[in-house]
Amino acid sequence: MGKPYLLPLIALIISPLCGFVQSGDPYLFFTWNVNYATLSPMGVPQQVITINGQFPGPWINCTSNNNIVVNVFNNLDEPLLFTWNGIQQRKNSWQDGTLGTNCPIPPGTNYTYQFQVKDQIGSYYYFPTTALHRAAGGYGPINVHSRNLIPIPFNSPEAEFNVLVGDWYSKGHVTLKKFLDSGRSLGRPDGVVINGKSGNEAPKWNLIPGKTYRYRICNVGMKNSVNVRIQGHTMKLVEIEGSHTVQNVYDSLDIHLGQCNSVLVTADQTPKDYAFVVSTRFTKTVLTTTGTIHYEGSNIPASTELPAAPGNAPEGIAWSINQFRSLRWNLTASAARPNPQGSYHYGKINITRTIKIVNSASRGEDKLRYAVNGVSHTDPETPLKLAEYFGVSDKVFKYDLIKDEPSADAEDHITIAPNVVNGTFxxxxxxIFENHEKSIQSWHLDGYSFFAVAIEPGRWAPAKRANYNLIDAISRHTIQVYPNSWAAIMTTLDNCGMWNLRSVSLERNYLGQQLYFSVVSPEHSLRDEYLLPEGQLLCGIVKDLPVPAPPPPPPADA
Structure with a gap:
């Protein structure tokens, strides 16, 4: 195709809509028509989900505190939801787009998402959360820029490119879902795509010699971590999932499932073509694809000798852990901070609760299931958030089926049920994420940023806190956990709502490796959480129930 994945900015429009957001902040309106199309991401025709005829979908290009309104028309033959990976939606889990918070959009109907990118900057993406729709595409980039009055810690690049990379299956999402429903595994992906393409169709980015460009790279894949490197060039890391970083320079970067990194690349080499290389990590068979960086005015093709990735397991894991340890938050940079005021001094805040998460797999009744602390999550017909709001949660789920410290036999006995943890506001x-398996895991938390303070081999113990980075750990929303290793994060449960903590692996997520944090304000105040929006879809046992009366308004001095 030969063109970068840059789409036009949607016009800003001021509107009196959305009473739950600040009226003085600009609005961006999007209309999405979601359809199936026959495309060939891996060179084989298959059914792909497009948005307005595009795969990847439209670019949401916005600025901190903008209000986003997305009217989704579901033209598929199945219910549909989208989630906004990493967009925190303060006090507004109503728009999170997971099956624990929202009724799916029925076929042939539409639903309008309305949320604010409050106090955020950075690189994110959206994707469908229903069935196995993520295996059919339906994803696209979200860029949140700093407001003009807030400087960024690097010179403005000549241009920015969204690069959505990840593994891909040539079998359709319907077939893959049948595999999982029948007890089978998805198996190994068939290849890797860049912006929905591979091989000769992979993207080409045109660079002007001497200029610097920003690449926003997200791993939107389903199973594997990837390594990204550029033939003949280094990458200066400047942002990870909404946080400006200390600007280290790397020859290659490991990007794990669900993660987004921004790098600066300067066209300072001999004018010719260079390969942009993406390959899977920690896999027996390494899958590789390339895009092309093209210097304008040159006609010299890229060398066929590709730069090698770092070693694979086990030496590659040690290399990757060391790279994680090199990532640091840029505490001198000005930016919107999504965490509570002053929480960048997180190392001085007393921990009030420790939760250990242990992932496990089982083949109960000859069907594969994945679990968290012995509970394999299943989505009830009534979304958890709606059941809680309407006061009928006791008919839908039980709180705290899992314990903060998993029992010794939690990995051996799996209970299939909605998995909801009661979080104290x-x-x-x-x-603590403790991975006892031989494959790398990746975890994402909706509604929050957290501080990724440590990753180490072995088992966690309280004494390991001595090794935490309590000064400048990256504030982010996704963390990888290497085989037979652990990872530690810290966060403040200050965002009321029902928020999903999930494995980013599509297979593991679909088969139960997730849970929800229920965070409720003791005052049930509008200061802490928005009301059920008008026009919110209702289903299950709450479909015909009267909407509960709103709580009293907060005090005038709140």
Whole structure:
């Protein structure tokens, strides 16, 4: 195709809509028509989900505090939801787009998402959360820029490119879903795509010699971490998932499932073509694809000798852990801070609760299931958030089926049920992810940023806190956990709502490796959480129930 994945900015429009957001902040309006199309991401025709005829979908290009309104028309033959990976939606889990918070959009109907990118900057993406629709595409980039009065810690690049990379299956999402429903695994992906293409169709980016460009790279894949490198060039890391970083220079970067990194690349080499290389990590068979960086005015093709990736397991894991340790938050940069005021001094905040998360797999009744602390999550017909709001949660789920410290036999016995953890509003918590398996894991938390303070081999113990980075750990929303290793994060449960903590692996997520944090304000105040929006879809046992009366308004001095 030969063109960068840059789409025109949607016009800003001021509107009196959306009473739950600040009226003085600009609005961006989008209309999405979601359809199936026959495309060939891996060179084989298959059914792909497009938005307005595009795959990847339209670019949401906005600025901190903008209000986003997306009217989704579901033209598929199945219910549909989208989630906004990393967009925190303060006090507004109503728009999170997971099956625990929202009724799916029925076929042939539409639903309008309305949310604000409050106090955020950075690189994100959206994707469908229903069925196995993510295996059919339906994803696209979200860029949140700093407001003009807030300087960024690097010179403005000549241009920015969205690069959505990830593994891909040539089998359709319907077939893959049948595999999982029948007890089978998805198996190995068939290849890797860049912006929905591979091979000769992969993208080409045109660069002017001497200029610097920003590449926003997200791993939107389904199973594997990837390594990204550029033939003959280095990459200066400047942002990870909404946080400006210390600007280290790398020959290659590991980007794990669900993660987004921004790098600066300067066209300072001999004018010719260079390969942009993406390959899977920690896999027996390494899958590789390339895009092309093209210097304008040259006609010399890229060398066929591709730069090598760092070593694979086990030496590659040690290399990757060391790269994680080199990532640091840029504390001198001006930016919107999504965490509570002053929380960049997180190392001085007392931990009020420690939750250990242990992932496990089982083949109960000869069907594959994945679990968290012995509970394999299943989505009830009534979304958890709606059941809680309407006061009928006791008919839908039980709180705290899992314990903060998993029992010794939690990995051996799996319970299939909705998995909801009761979170105390404004508690500062520590979550330990302990991976006892041989494959790398990746976890994402909706509604929050957290501080990724440590990753180490072996098992966690309280004494390991001595090794935490309590000064400048990256504030982010996704964390990888290497085989037979652990990872520690810290966050403040200050965002009321029902928020999804999930494995980013599509297979693991679909088969139960996720849970929800229920965070409720003790005052049930509008200061802490928005009301059920008008026009919100209702389903399950709440479909015909009267909407509960709103709480009293907050005090005038709140």
């Amino acid at each position: 404004r508690n500062f918590i520590e979550i």
